[in-house]
Each structure stands twice: as C-alpha cells, then as structure tokens.
Amino acid sequence: MEYSLNGLKVFTRGNKNNKAIIFVHGFPYDHTMWDCQVEVLRENYYCVTYDIRGLGKSYIGDGQYTMEAFVWDLFSIMDGLHIENPILCGLSMGGYIALRAVEKEQERFSGLILCDTRSESDNNDGKIVRSNAIDKINVEGVESFMNDFVPKCFHDKTIKGQTEMYENVLSVTKKQNSIGVKGALIAMLSRRDTTSVLKTFKIPSLVLVGKKDTLTPPDVMKKIAKTIKKSKYYVVPKAGHMTPLENPDFVNEKIIKFIEKNFKKD
Ligand code: MLT
Numbered sequence: 001m002e003y004s005l006n007g008l009k010v011f012t013r014g015n016k017n018n019k020a021i022i023f024v025h026g027f028p029y030d031h032t033m034w035d036c037q038v039e040v041l042r043e044n045y046y047c048v049t050y051d052i053r054g055l056g057k058s059y060i061g062d063g064q065y066t067m068e069a070f071v072w073d074l075f076s077i078m079d080g081l082h083i084e085n086p087i088l089c090g091l092s093m094g095g096y097i098a099l100r101a102v103e104k105e106q107e108r109f110s111g112l113i114l115c116d117t118r119s120e121s122d123n124n125d126g127k128i129v130r131s132n133a134i135d136k137i138n139v140e141g142v143e144s145f146m147n148d149f150v151p152k153c154f155h156d157k158t159i160k161g162q163t164e165m166y167e168n169v170l171s172v173t174k175k176q177n178s179i180g181v182k183g184a185l186i187a188m189l190s191r192r193d194t195t196s197v198l199k200t201f202k203i204p205s206l207v208l209v210g211k212k213d214t215l216t217p218p219d220v221m222k223k224i225a226k227t228i229k230k231s232k233y234y235v236v237p238k239a240g241h242m243t244p245l246e247n248p249d250f251v252n253e254k255i256i257k258f259i260e261k262n263f264k265k266d
Contacts, residue, residue: 003080005076005077005080005081006073006076006080007053007058007061008050008051008052008058008059008076008077009050009051009056009057010048010049010050010077010080011031011049011050012046012047012048012081013038013042013046013047014041014042014044014045014046014047017046018044018046019044019045019046019086019087019263020045020046020048020083020084020086020087021041021045021046021047021048021087021088021089021113021255021259022048022050022074022077022078022083022087022088023037023038023047023049023089023090023094024050024074024088024089024090024091024093024094024095025051025052025091025094026090026091026093026094026116026153026241026242027055027092027093027184027185027188028146028149028150028176028184029055029169029172029173030051030052030055030056030057030172031049031050031051031056032049032056033091033169033242033244034047034049034244036248036251036252037089037244037248037251037252040256041252041255045259048077048081048083048086050073052070052073052093052094052097053069053070053073053180053183054177054179054181054184055176055177055180055181055184056176060177060179060180060183061183062183063179063182063183063186064183064186065183065184065186065187066187066190067096067097067100067187067188067190067192068192069187070096070097070187071097071100071101071104074088074097074101075105075108078108085108085110086110087110087111087112087113087259087263088101088102088109088111088112088113089112089114089255090113090114091115091117091244092115092116092117092215092216092241093117093184094115094117095114095115095116095117095118096117096118096188096191098112098117099114099119099194099197099198100191100192102201102203103194103197103200106201106202109203110263111203111204111205111206111259111263112203112204112205112206113206113208114207114221114224115208115209115243115244115251116208116209116213116215116216116241116242116243117216117221117224118216118220118221118224119193119195119198119224120193120195121191121192121193122188122189122191126189127189130185130186130188131189133145133149133185134182134185134186136148137178137182138182141178142174142176142177142178142181143174145181146170146173146174147170149173150170152215152241153215153240153241153242154166154240154241154242155212155238156212157238158238158239158245158246162246165245169242169245195227198224198227198228199227199228199229201230202229203230204230204232204258204262205225205228205230205232206231206232206254206258207222207224207225207228207232207233208233208243208251209222209234209235209236210235210236210239210240210241210242210243210246210247211235211237211238211239212240213239213241213243214240215240215241216241218235221233232258234250234254236250236254237250238250
C-alpha cells in the first residue's frame with residue numbers, strides 16, 4: 001500500500017496484524033534502499049518504509065528542516081497508520097532520527113536496529129564539511145555532489161562487483177531535489193548529540209556496521225553497542241556504509257534472528 005501522510009510518501013508491505021518494522025533511510029537516499037529487506041521480511045512482518053521530507057517523493061517545501069522535524073514526521077506516520085510498538089530500524093541519518101525518537105519516546109518502540117550510524121553530533125570539522133557540501137551543490141549542482149559523495153558510502157569492491165545495483169542507487173540520488181538535499185544537510189549539521197542517553201535505552205537493540213565503513217566505522221558503532229544495555233553487535237563483511245544494500249543476506253539474517261529471539265510471534 002502507498003499513503004500520503006502530511007506530504008510524506010509512505011509504503012507498507014505485509015500483513016498489518018504482524019509485528020511492524022519501520023525502516024528509516026540514510027542520506028541522500030530514499031525508501032528504496034530497504035527493498036532487499038522488505039522483500040524478505042514482508043512475509044512475516046508489517047514493513048513500513050517512507051521518504052524523509054525533502055527526499056524521494058516526499059514534499060520538499062522550503063528546505064528549512066531540522067532533525068526534530070524529521071522525528072515529528074516519524075511519529076506522525078506512526079499515528080496516521082496506528083502503528084503500536086514497532087521495531088525501529090535506521091541507517092546513518094535514519095539512525096540519527098531513530099536515536100532521537102527513542103530518546104524522546106522510548107515507550108512507543110519495542111526494539112531498535114541501528115545500521116552504520118553514530119550518536120555524536122557533528123564536530124567543528126564535520127560542520128565545515130557540510131557547509132562545503134552545500135556550497136558545492138549551489139555552485140556545481142546536485143549531480144556533481146552525488147558523484148563525490150555516493151562512492152564514499154560504498155566499499156570499493158561493491159562498486160566494482162555490484163555495478164548495476166550501485167549505478168541504480170547513484171542515479172536515484174542524482175534525481176534528488178537540491179533544496180531537499182541541502183535541507184537534510186542543515187538538519188544533520190544542527191542535530192542534537194544523543195550519546196549521553198544511550199545508557200537509558202532499555203529496549204533490545206541490534207547494532208550493525210560494515211567492516212569497511214569509513215563514514216561511521218566499526219569502532220564508533222562498537223561504542224554504541226557497549227553503552228546500550230540489551231544490544232547485540234555485528235560487523236557486516238563485504239560492506240562499507242550501505243550494509244543493507246551491499247550485503248543484504250547477512251543483514252537480513254541478523255535482523256530475523258534478532259526479532260525471533262526478542263519478540264514472540266503474535
Ligand atoms: C547517511 O548515510 O545518512 C550519511 O552518511 C549521514 C551523514 O552524512 O552524516
């Protein structure tokens with residue numbers, strides 16, 4: 001099913017009576033980055049994906065976004081579709097949204113899956129990198145920015161060995177709207193640090209990171225896993241930052257095991 005909720009494009013697959021998993025995509029992608037997970041998990045779970053505002057088919061508006069507004073959007077989807085106690089799964093920017101959502105209203109979620117993300121907010125150097133990215137988009141356009149940024153998200157061997165998938169993903173990013181992309185960069189640049197609240201997380205959590213992830217490397221994710229009480233940590237082989245796309249079989253297997261271990265079938 002496809003829904004339009006407050007201008008957000010939302011996609012559901014599977015039986016609504018099954019346990020819900022909400023997938024939040026990374027920057028600068030869209031909901032399709034979770035296709036390999038949804039294809040498998042829809043059989044036993046209610047899979048919800050959506051395009052974050054400014055990206056994919058969701059509304060663009062004026063690009064004045066904040067991480068807080070991204071979290072309100074997530075809650076509005078849960079309210080609009082009457083989703084109770086879902087497992088929340090976010091990659092990178094999707095992880096920033098998931099971490100803040102759990103910080104705000106942990107009781108609304110039954111589990112957390114964090115892929116290739118970090119709890120720290122941008123440091124000074126990181127802020128300059130975002131500013132340069134915005135400048136590049138203004139001067140050279142979105143395509144040029146994507147040609148620079150997207151290869152950094154993937155392991156070299158993925159780019160060479162899974163060329164068709166990589167080219168498809170790159171072409172999705174090149175179609176993104178420049179106002180939306182810049183808005184997401186500002187939202188990430190100005191986001192809150194969630195490190196100090198990780199120790200208050202009580203819900204079961206799965207922490208996954210690509211062995212060759214250079215944007216949010218394994219040592220960053222290991223620290224998150226060590227701080228969250230009920231967490232399980234895995235390094236995903238043959239993957240950079242985009243684990244669900246680069247090694248979907250491994251990621252799917254870990255997600256299924258995590259759910260089967262922690263949640264009884266209704
Ligand atoms: C992402 O994959 O969402 C981005 O790499 C996050 C970021 O740039 O901080």
